[in-house]
Amino acid sequence: MTTFTRLAIPDVVLVEPRRFGDARGYFCETYKKSAFDAFGLDLSFVQDNESLSRVVGVVRGLHFQTPPFAQAKLVRAVRGAIFDVAVDIRKGSSSYGAWVGATLSGENGHQLLVPRGFAHGFCTLEPDTIVAYKVDAPYSQPHDAGILWNDPALAIEWPVAAEAVTLSDKDLALPLLADYPTPFAL
Template sequence: MQVERLEMQGVLRLSPARFGDSRGWFSESWNHKRLQELGIKEDFVQDNRSWSASVGTVRGLHFQAPPNAQAKLVQVVQGAIFDVVVDLRRSSPSYGKWMGIDLTAETGQQLFIPAGFAHGFVTRKDGTEILYKCSDYYSPKAEGAIRFDDPDLGIDWGIDPAKAILSDKDARAGAFKDFQSPFA
């Protein structure tokens, strides 16, 4: 597995090896021991799947506050997304900044997101499905969201924000300027 450290501290792009033959390919997408050797110490306790019917579906920006903060390991199993993280760690030099990468089923690349980040994505293909591991269980009391098109964040999702397909909850998400980060 290849690991690339990205511009925000702790955010990693993982490229699992693929072994192919005339039948197709095989890849080990998660190996607790191997990730520990690479410095990813989180114990993942929950897997989540998300399927989106249409291009332009935005999910996020979501996070869980301490003590239920979640690290995530995200992969696309069908389709493609532009995956975005926003640093919510007050002491971080990249606090309030964002970065995004393309993830596709074709490449099999994964994104490791440590706790302390908001996470979201926009679908690039119809029928996109993602699978992601979480280091803590979902807790409704700990969940939070920041508006995907917040002007203070200035995220370029690559779509017209007025045409984004959102859940009612995401459409009501708060502004970053009003956010009081629970992450040190």
């Protein structure tokens, strides 16, 4: 049975699929629609994505897509480990600009459900980390957006020193949340 836990921002959910193990290894259901539906999470995933990060300290994010291609994401580390972060960017939300994070690893099998209206990013904690995630809307380049990973107003407690972070040129050029006119509102 999968365990669902609402985090400090209740719209973000930690998902812990049960693993059945023996001498060969383990088996688990990483996603079962009926379990999500029973918890009140009515999602229809349309695309699976995967990334490989070769070194510790790779930060990817903070990314999101704008409407009408906004995405909910179900994120997990297949191999290695990440510190996964969701930032509320919904104007009018009592948690606007706040973040929550969780450590996801191939070993613990935990997943983070990041709803629409949240920026998402992660930092690798181990080399050769593979991250897989489901999304409920297809990728759309014109709707691809983000905010700066180390925006001081967000005060995200990344588990790696800023000078040790590896970023893409795209992620280095993202705006601060205060400079981004968010299309998300409650």
